[in-house]
Amino acid sequence: MNQTELVVLAVLSVRPATGYAVREVVHGQLGAFWGESFGQIYPAISRLVADGSVQPVEGGRAGSARYALTAAGRARLLDGLAAPPVPQRPRDGTLLRLFFGDLLGPAACADLVRQVRDRAGERIAELAAARAEVEGELAAGEPRARYWLMTISAGEHTARAALAWCEETLAALAGEPPPAGPLGTIPR
Amino acid sequence: MNQTELVVLAVLSVRPATGYAVREVVHGQLGAFWGESFGQIYPAISRLVADGSVQPVEGGRAGSARYALTAAGRARLLDGLAAPPVPQRPRDGTLLRLFFGDLLGPAACADLVRQVRDRAGERIAELAAARAEVEGELAAGEPRARYWLMTISAGEHTARAALAWCEETLAALAGEPPPAGPLGTIPR
DNA sequence: CTAAGCATGTAAGATGTTACATGATTAT
DNA sequence: ATAATCATGTAACATCTTACATGCTTAG
Numbered sequence: 463m464n465q466t467e468l469v470v471l472a473v474l475s476v477r478p479a480t481g482y483a484v485r486e487v488v489h490g491q492l493g494a495f496w497g498e499s500f501g502q503i504y505p506a507i508s509r510l511v512a513d514g515s516v517q518p519v520e521g522g523r524a525g526s527a528r529y530a531l532t533a534a535g536r537a538r539l540l541d542g543l544a545a546p547p548v549p550q551r552p553r554d555g556t557l558l559r560l561f562f563g564d565l566l567g568p569a570a571c572a573d574l575v576r577q578v579r580d581r582a583g584e585r586i587a588e589l590a591a592a593r594a595e596v597e598g599e600l601a602a603g604e605p606r607a608r609y610w611l612m613t614i615s616a617g618e619h620t621a622r623a624a625l626a627w628c629e630e631t632l633a634a635l636a637g638e639p640p641p642a643g644p645l646g647t648i649p650r
Numbered sequence: 651m652n653q654t655e656l657v658v659l660a661v662l663s664v665r666p667a668t669g670y671a672v673r674e675v676v677h678g679q680l681g682a683f684w685g686e687s688f689g690q691i692y693p694a695i696s697r698l699v700a701d702g703s704v705q706p707v708e709g710g711r712a713g714s715a716r717y718a719l720t721a722a723g724r725a726r727l728l729d730g731l732a733a734p735p736v737p738q739r740p741r742d743g744t745l746l747r748l749f750f751g752d753l754l755g756p757a758a759c760a761d762l763v764r765q766v767r768d769r770a771g772e773r774i775a776e777l778a779a780a781r782a783e784v785e786g787e788l789a790a791g792e793p794r795a796r797y798w799l800m801t802i803s804a805g806e807h808t809a810r811a812a813l814a815w816c817e818e819t820l821a822a823l824a825g826e827p828p829p830a831g832p833l834g835t836i837p838r
Numbered sequence: 839c840t841a842a843g844c845a846t847g848t849a850a851g852a853t854g855t856t857a858c859a860t861g862a863t864t865a866t
Numbered sequence: 867a868t869a870a871t872c873a874t875g876t877a878a879c880a881t882c883t884t885a886c887a888t889g890c891t892t893a894g
Contacts, residue, residue, distance in 0.1 A: 464853075465741065472750045482873050492749060495742040501855060504875055525862060526873055543754050547743025547762070551882080553653065554683040555735025557804055561680060562660045563797035566731050571797070574735070609751035609759070612819050616745055619818075623811035630807075631800050652881080670845050689883065692847055713890060714845055739854080844891070854881070863872070 463542050466498055466506040471515060471531060471539040478519050478530035481507050491610075494589070494617045510535065560631075572635045579628035585621045589614055651730050654686055654694040659703060659719060659727040666707050666718035669695050679798075682777070682805045698723065748819075760823045767816035773809045777802055 463471075473479065473487045481504050488498045507529060510516040515535030518527040531539065556574050563571045593614050600607035651659075661667065661675045669692050676686045695717060698704040703723030706715040719727065744762050751759045781802050788795035 465743070466853085469746060472746070472753070475750070475753065480873065481875090482871095486872095492746065493740075495740050495745040495749075497739040497741065499855065500874080501857095501876085502853080508875095523863065523872080540753060543747050543750060544758065547747060548741075549743075550741045551685040552681075552683050553685065553736075553738045554804075555653070555737075557683040557801045558657060558660070558680065559731050559735060560797055560804075561683075561801045562663070562731060563800070564794045565660075565663065565728060570732065606752045608822070609748055612751070612822060613745045613749045615818060616742075616748075616815050619811040619815040620808070623807040627804050627807040630803060634796070634800060654881085668845065669847090674844095687883065688846080689848085689885095690881080696847095711844080711891065840894090842891100842893085844889100846888080846890105848886085850884090850886105852881100852883075855879085857878090858876085860875090861873085863870100865870080866868085 463538060464506075465548060466502045467510055467515075468539070468542040469496060469498060470503060470506050470510060471535055471542065474516060474529055474531050475536065475539055478521065478528045480522055480526050480528050482526075483528075494585075495613060515539075568635050572632055575628050575631050575635065578624060579632070582621045582624040582628065586618065586625070589617045589621065593618075651726060652694075653736060654690045655698055655703075656727070656730040657684060657686060658691060658694050658698060659723055659730065662704060662717055662719045663724065663727055666709065666716045668710055668714050668716050670714075671716075682773075683801065703727075756823050760820055763816050763819050763823065766812060767820070770809045770812040770816065774806065774813070777805045777809065781806075 469488060469492070470484055473484045476487075479487070481500070484507075485498060485500060485503050488496060488503075507516065511518070511529070514532060515538050516529045517532055519530045520528070522528040556578055559566055559574055560571055593611065596607050596610045596614060600611065657676060657680070658672055661672045664675075667675070669688070672695075673686060673688060673691050676684055676691075695704065699706070699717070702720060703726050704717045705720055707718045708716075710716040744766055747754055747762055748759055781799065784795050784798045784802060788799065
């Protein structure tokens with residue numbers, strides 16, 4: 463089972479849904495740490511139907527199909543969740559550019575860092591809103607909300623760390639301008 | 651130009667190298683935020699030779715070729731670095747499993763978090779060693795070291811944030827055991 | 839000599855993105 | 867009506883991993 467099939471099974475374990483709705487959940491609820499496109503989700507659902515993990519059920523609008531987990535699908539989901547997470551290949555374009563910052567220059571580097579900072583700021587606001595909502599659901603007696611809060615907290619820690627790093631790095635980029643040799647010093 | 655070609659050009663901008671040595675640099679110096687396999691690097695070098703960005707030069711052992719940036723390659727490198735970083739699709743298998751933590755159970759979730767914590771701890775140690783080395787190079791007059799330290803600092807902030815989140819999350823997983831209804835309370 | 843490390847490359851298959859094509863339903 | 871949103875799917879292409887096959891060089 464691949465990662466896309468795993469997340470589709472997980473989403474369908476909550477309630478039956480159309481392919482479109484699965485993607486909505488992935489973007490909305492899991493978007494902070496997971497992404498899928500239609501081009502992956504629809505073929506994944508086809509495979510899951512073919513292997514009996516999932517079956518179409520009533521309840522959608524005409525011309526659309528909602529899918530529900532079968533018992534076999536639930537078993538496969540639990541297997542997949544129990545397997546160790548697949549590590550993701552690291553690929554941070556900002557840090558790559560910063561590592562070769564002497565080619566790009568300090569001003570362009572500062573621009574990149576400011577973009578990271580701004581995105582982290584927006585992210586913190588989004589996560590605060592999500593936290594408020596999920597805390598409400600927890601208070602309303604939704605026991606899974608306690609797990610949802612852990613993932614929100616992960617995002618918050620990460621975003622705050624990014625913010626702190628950005629401030630530190632912007633100071634470093636501004637405070638020690640490139641050794642362009644101020645008049646009076648003799649570069650050698 | 652794709653991301654692999656960009657990083658190959660960037661590495662070759664430092665000094666000419668074999669494909670094998672490019673990969674060594676990517677793993678060793680950039681490994682904290684970038685990854686490439688031979689299956690990507692060798693074809694990328696072929697394409698860069700074909701389009702004149704890179705050319706074979708003398709200096710390797712027999713049967714191997716070292717490659718150097720051409721003027722055109724340097725121009726393409728600067729273009730590529732100036733382009734906005736390509737955002738990476740998020741895919742955190744640990745957070746996915748935690749989000750659906752009620753399916754996996756609190757004990758398995760705690761195991762996952764402990765693994766993240768242990769990896770973060772190792773990472774902090776590695777980064778401390780890297781920092782010491784790069785600070786030495788900065789003191790020895792290597793001006794690019796100041797950029798290298800910024801990327802090390804990013805790793806440190808991220809790893810410390812991960813550590814803090816893990817401790818918090820382990821406490822949450824242990825402190826509020828699953829609402830299995832202690833004797834005396836009436837679940838409804 | 840022989841093992842470890844240096845070095846190159848390809849082929850198959852998995853994975854993932856993007857754009858396109860199509861059409862139903864709902865709200866304004 | 868008509869625009870926005872819901873909904874499904876495919877085809878082309880790009881990307882990436884993994885395993886395999888091969889052989890040189892250097893240190894012990």
